Amino acid sequence: xxxxxxxxxxxxxxxxxxxxxxxxxxxxxxxxxxxxxxxxxxxxxxxxxxxxxxxxxxxxxxxxxxxxxxxxxxxxxxxxxxxxxxxxxxxxxxxxxxxxxxxxxxxxxxxxxxxxxxxxxxxxxxxxxxxxxxxxxxxxxxxxxxxxxxxxxxxxxxxxxxxxxxxxxxxxxxxxxxxxxxxxxxxxxxxxxxxxxxxxxxxxxxxxxxxxxxxxxxxxxxxxxxxxxxxxxxxxxxx
Amino acid sequence: xxxxxxxxxxxxxxxxxxxxxxxxxxxxxxxxxxxxxxxxxxxxxxxxxxxxxxxxxxxxxxxxxxxxxxxxxxxxxxxxxxxxxxxxxxxxxxxxxxxxxxxxxxxxxxxxxxxxxxxxxxxxxxxxxxxxxxxxxxxxxxxxxxxxxxxxxxxxxxxxxxxxxxxxxxxxxxxxxxxxxxxxxxxxxxxxxxxxxxxxxxxxxxxxxxxxxxxxxxxxxxxxxxxxxxxxxxxxxxx
Numbered sequence: 001x002x003x004x005x006x007x008x009x010x011x012x013x014x015x016x017x018x019x020x021x022x023x024x025x026x027x028x029x030x031x032x033x034x035x036x037x038x039x040x041x042x043x044x045x046x047x048x049x050x051x052x053x054x055x056x057x058x059x060x061x062x063x064x065x066x067x068x069x070x071x072x073x074x075x076x077x078x079x080x081x082x083x084x085x086x087x088x089x090x091x092x093x094x095x096x097x098x099x100x101x102x103x104x105x106x107x108x109x110x111x112x113x114x115x116x117x118x119x120x121x122x123x124x125x126x127x128x129x130x131x132x133x134x135x136x137x138x139x140x141x142x143x144x145x146x147x148x149x150x151x152x153x154x155x156x157x158x159x160x161x162x163x164x165x166x167x168x169x170x171x172x173x174x175x176x177x178x179x180x181x182x183x184x185x186x187x188x189x190x191x192x193x194x195x196x197x198x199x200x201x202x203x204x205x206x207x208x209x210x211x212x213x214x215x216x217x218x219x220x221x222x223x224x225x226x227x228x229x230x231x232x233x234x235x236x237x238x239x
Numbered sequence: 240x241x242x243x244x245x246x247x248x249x250x251x252x253x254x255x256x257x258x259x260x261x262x263x264x265x266x267x268x269x270x271x272x273x274x275x276x277x278x279x280x281x282x283x284x285x286x287x288x289x290x291x292x293x294x295x296x297x298x299x300x301x302x303x304x305x306x307x308x309x310x311x312x313x314x315x316x317x318x319x320x321x322x323x324x325x326x327x328x329x330x331x332x333x334x335x336x337x338x339x340x341x342x343x344x345x346x347x348x349x350x351x352x353x354x355x356x357x358x359x360x361x362x363x364x365x366x367x368x369x370x371x372x373x374x375x376x377x378x379x380x381x382x383x384x385x386x387x388x389x390x391x392x393x394x395x396x397x398x399x400x401x402x403x404x405x406x407x408x409x410x411x412x413x414x415x416x417x418x419x420x421x422x423x424x425x426x427x428x429x430x431x432x433x434x435x436x437x438x439x440x441x442x443x444x445x446x447x448x449x450x451x452x453x454x455x456x457x458x459x460x461x462x463x464x465x466x467x468x469x470x471x472x473x474x475x476x477x478x
Contacts, residue, residue, distance in 0.1 A: 067462055074330065081320035091313065094330070095337065181420060181427050188421050195431070199438070223306055 015080050022072050022093050023149070029065045030100050030145040030211075034138050036062070036107035037204055041134040044114040044197055045127050052114035055107055062104035066097050085221075092218035096148065099207040099214075103141065106200040106207075113197045122190035125180050129173035130197070136166045137201050140208040147215045156215035159208060160224060166205045173198050254319050261311050261332050262388070268304045269339050269384040269450075273377050275301070275346035276443055280373040283353035283436055284366050291353035294346055301343035305336050324460075331457035335387065338446040338453075342380065345439040345446075352436045361429035364419050368412035369436070375405045376440050379447040386454045395454035398447060399463060405444050412437050 036055050043051035073094040076082065082090055117124070140159055147156040177191045177198075210225075217223050275294050282290035312333040315321065321329060356363070379398055386395040416430045416437075455463050 063464070067464065070462065074326065077316065077330075078322045078326055083317045087313065087317055091316075091333070095334075098334065098337065178427060178431060181431075182424050185421050188417060192417060192420075192434070195434075196438075199435075223309070225302070225306060 015076075015082075015086075018072070018076055018080070019086065019089060022069055022076065022090070025065065025069050025072070026093050026097055026100070027145055027149055029062060029069065029097060030141070030148075032058075032065070033062060033100055033103040033107060034141050034145075036104055037110070037138055037141070037201075038134060040107045040110035040114060041130055041197070041201070044110055044117060044194075045130055047114065047118040047120075049115045049118035052111035052118070055111035059104050059108045062101055066101040069097050070094060085218075088218050088221060092148075092214040096211045096214045099210045103204050103207045106204050109200045110197045113193045113200075116193050117190060120190050120193075122187045123180075124177060124187065124190040124194035126173045126176050126194055126198070129169060129176065130194075130201075133166065133169050133173060133198065133201050136169060137204050137208070140166070140205050141211075144208045144211040144215070147212060148218075151215065151219045153216055153219050156212040156219075157224075159212035160216065163205050163209060166202065170198055170202055254315075254321075254325075257311070257315050257319070258325065258328060261308055261315065261329070264304065264308050264311070265332050265336055265339070266384055266388055268301060268308065268336065269380070269387075271297075271304070272301060272339055272342045272346060273380050273384075275343055276349070276377055276380070276440075277373060279346045279349035279353060280369055280436070280440070283349055283356060283433075284369055286353065286357040286359075288354045288357035291350035291357070294350035298343050298347045301340055305340040308336050309333060324457075327457050327460060331387075331453040335450045335453045338449045342443050342446045345442050348439045349436045352432045352439075355432050356429060359429050359432075361426045362419075363416060363426065363429040363433035365412045365415050365433055365437070368408060368415065369433075372405065372408050372412060372437065372440050375408060376444045376447070379405070379444050380450075383447045383450040383454070386451060387457075390454065390458045392455055392458050395451040395458075396463075398451035399455065402444050402448060405441065409437055409441055 036058060039051055040055045042048070043055065073090050076090050077087075080086075140162060143155060143159050146152070147159065174195065177195050180187050181191045213223075213225050217225075275297060278290055279294045281287070282294065312329050315329050316326075319325075379401060382394060382398050385391070386398065413434065416434050419426050420430045449464075452462075452464050455461055
């Protein structure tokens with residue numbers, strides 16, 4: 001009996017380790033794409049094609065991490081057959097890594113725009129907006145990852161409902177670009193290129209919000225996707 | 240003993256029904272977003288804000304379907320604890336519905352551009368390109384859903400590797416728009432609006448390719464994401 005309990009405890013602590021390892025890998029992957037986004041935007045502003053190439057190259061590593069973590073989730077589900085909270089954790093990891101990987105894709109897209117811009121001398125005029133935008137976006141992302149690590153539902157809810165600051169900044173940047181296009185025919189290409197980069201940053205913030213939503217699902221079992229804010233708050237208060 | 244076998248068979252046929260039901264719901268949801276994309280692009284070309292509003296409104300139904308199917312996947316995992324192929328099927332469903340839901344988001348984005356355009360009289364000049372683009376994209380999507388339904392790996396592989404036709408069409412449309420922007424200052428807004436719609440269609444094709452990749456994963460247990468084509472073919476040939 002004692003031996004059996006010992007065996008069970010052993011299995012259970014192995015299981016905990018597997019869950020922690022998958023979570024740690026997710027956080028590492030998230031930290032990496034955050035850096036990619038920062039580097040890509042820096043390369044765009046500085047018109048540095050070398051750094052941009054580096055971002056595109058390092059996307060392979062992100063992709064490999066996604067496949068590895070996904071394999072680990074599959075093995076955990078097949079062998080451990082988790083239920084309730086553990087099952088939700090594994091599913092949250094398996095969904096969040098898709099969003100993280102796609103943030104990596106957006107970083108690569110921005111990097112490709114950086115390479116295009118590095119070959120041009122035209123002005124797009126939104127350097128300052130870009131710096132503000134990338135700050136807001138990476139704060140959302142690191143906040144979402146942090147909430148994942150600390151299972152912090154309040155923080156996750158804040159991020160899931162956020163993005164208004166980003167919308168304002170992004171609209172301002174788009175306005176500057178449209179105006180520049182109207183006024184200077186020779187700046188059209190640079191301005192359009194910069195527009196794609198702004199749109200990519202908007203997508204990164206969408207993905208960060210998705211990750212925050214998975215945190216809430218994981219901790220509370222409440223799926224807040226597509227739900228009105230008030231309904232979510234009611235459900236969480238009633239938990 | 241016979242009774243027990245009977246019980247087991249009963250459980251197993253219930254389980255099969257649950258898997259079929261989740262798959263059927265996914266296909267229904269996929270068919271719905273395909274229609275949304277078609278309607279949204281039609282609304283954009285015809286500048287019909289009524290149809291566009293309808294697309295945006297019907298996105299709620301898509302979102303609700305995603306949450307329902309996801310709940311069903313969770314229940315299947317928790318109760319049936321599937322392994323091997325059945326586990327891969329449930330995970331493929333749970334991932335594919337995210338892509339389908341995001342196709343719905345892109346349809347809504349196109350619909351919002353349609354509403355903006357419906358209030359303008361400026362020309363963007365890419366009606367013909369849009370019709371071709373939406374044809375290519377919806378064929379990719381319905382092909383991916385078809386491959387999911389029939390577990391058709393060859394078809395799925397064809398779609399996962401495809402998209403070249405779309406790239407050509409999309410580059411042509413973007414070229415027309417950039418040229419129009421350079422030539423006619425009063426067409427800038429309409430052209431930029433049309434650009435966002437073209438970009439949304441590119442995203443729909445990305446999601447269709449993701450769905451095709453999940454089919455291959457589901458049937459062969461081969462994760463072809465981020466893998467070079469040759470390596471995939473080798474692995475499939477060696478299966």
